[in-house]
Amino acid sequence: MSDLIPAYLGGTAALATDAVVGTPEVDRPKVLTPGAEELAADEIRVSILGSGLPWVTKAQAAGSVLMEVGNQQRDVFVFDLGSGSLANFSGLQVPVTSLKKVFLTHLHADHIADYVTLMGSYVKAGRLDPVDVWGGRSDHQEHGIVAFVDAIERALAWDTASMTGFVPKSGAHATAHEVPYDSTEVVYENNGVTITSFPVIHALNGAVGYRLDYAGQSVVFSGDTKPTRTLVEAAQGCDLLIHETFLPPEIFAELMSFPLERAKAVVNEAHTPANAAGIVFQMAEPRMAAMWHCHVLDGYIDSVFESMRTNYAGPATLCQDLTVFNVTPGAVVARQAAVNLMQPATLGPSDNKPSLDPRPPVPEWWAKAAIDWQSMI
Numbered sequence: 198m199s200d201l202i203p204a205y206l207g208g209t210a211a212l213a214t215d216a217v218v219g220t221p222e223v224d225r226p227k228v229l230t231p232g233a234e235e236l237a238a239d240e241i242r243v244s245i246l247g248s249g250l251p252w253v254t255k256a257q258a259a260g261s262v263l264m265e266v267g268n269q270q271r272d273v274f275v276f277d278l279g280s281g282s283l284a285n286f287s288g289l290q291v292p293v294t295s296l297k298k299v300f301l302t303h304l305h306a307d308h309i310a311d312y313v314t315l316m317g318s319y320v321k322a323g324r325l326d327p328v329d330v331w332g333g334r335s336d337h338q339e340h341g342i343v344a345f346v347d348a349i350e351r352a353l354a355w356d357t358a359s360m361t362g363f364v365p366k367s368g369a370h371a372t373a374h375e376v377p378y379d380s381t382e383v384v385y386e387n388n389g390v391t392i393t394s395f396p397v398i399h400a401l402n403g404a405v406g407y408r409l410d411y412a413g414q415s416v417v418f419s420g421d422t423k424p425t426r427t428l429v430e431a432a433q434g435c436d437l438l439i440h441e442t443f444l445p446p447e448i449f450a451e452l453m454s455f456p457l458e459r460a461k462a463v464v465n466e467a468h469t470p471a472n473a474a475g476i477v478f479q480m481a482e483p484r485m486a487a488m489w490h491c492h493v494l495d496g497y498i499d500s501v502f503e504s505m506r507t508n509y510a511g512p513a514t515l516c517q518d519l520t521v522f523n524v525t526p527g528a529v530v531a532r533q534a535a536v537n538l539m540q541p542a543t544l545g546p547s548d549n550k551p552s553l554d555p556r557p558p559v560p561e562w563w564a565k566a567a568i569d570w571q572s573m574i
């Protein structure tokens with residue numbers, strides 16, 4: 198196990214015990230180069246945009262998972278948008294114009310911080326179409342997805358107004374779709390893709406996980422949760438199960454300088470420690486199990502695997518940022534993508550046509566205060 202080197206220390210392979218499960222239909226390069234590989238018609242490509250925790254680091258953005266499918270529309274789905282995750286999205290060269298279907302597992306800040314970037318900055322980058330956002334209903338209206346989407350749109354009023362006359366604003370709007378927090382339901386069905394939400398146990402009512410089905414393949418994403426039967430039922434026999442996994446409480450306490458009791462409360466009461474993730478994997482029996490939302494710390498990687506392995510012996514990957522899974526009928530393959538860190542936004546087609554409002558008059562005092570630099574060159 199100790200030959201697993203994290204990407205931030207120069208490792209180029211996924212942190213996987215079995216990086217290839219099954220027999221791939223095509224030979225894939227060891228490292229994924231963005232833009233170099235077409236999706237097969239029956240493929241789901243899953244890219245980890247954020248693998249880390251609320252205290253975002255250079256090595257690990259906060260929670261986010263991208264799923265692309267090989268249908269004619271090349272539909273793109275993003276599940277959670279944690280801090281820093283869209284920097285990884287840019288690196289993958291997936292068009293910003295395609296990022297308009299957002300599924301949120303819950304509204305903890307580390308899972309939604311880059312939603313502001315999506316709704317503000319990605320409009321300036323060229324996204325013309327409005328966004329659809331799915332998320333949990335709540336016992337309290339102000340805790341639900343409708344209130345959240347509305348509040349962010351209002352909070353971005355200055356940002357949106359600032360685009361008038363410069364940038365088409367059709368992409369600056371979102372429609373919220375509530376999903377139930379207490380039952381499993383199909384919440385999206387289009388172009389051969391079905392997405393089912395299921396309840397999970399995390400912090401408050403309103404947290405859910407999602408299962409995406411396409412062309413006979415299935416990927417399940419837990420979001421944040423304690424080990425939960427509804428998830429195991431939804432994930433039964435899936436191809437890829439991405440399940441949150443925390444460091445064992447003793448290591449988490451040491452790492453965070455938390456008292457052990459506090460670490461135990463966080464890890465055991467709101468999340469899933471690695472040994473419990475092993476139990477979930479053993480119950481759900483996915484083709485590939487993926488641990489996610491875990492500190493990928495050199496020196497601790499073996500401990501995470503060993504703890505998980507007390508309960509599960511199947512193929513497993515510890516997700517880091519830009520771990521990519523190719524899910525096809527023949528195989529599930531885990532690799533790392535090598536990205537250009539300065540890659541700007543990539544554009545693709547839009548349904549909406551660009552249209553600009555007239556520029557508003559500028560404030561009077563600007564005339565006196567502005568330096569007329571163009572007459573000085």
Ligand SMILES: [Zn+2]
Pocket residue numbers: 303305399400421
């Ligand atoms: Zn959370």
Ligand SMILES: [Zn+2]
Pocket residue numbers: 251260305307308421490
């Ligand atoms: Zn979280």
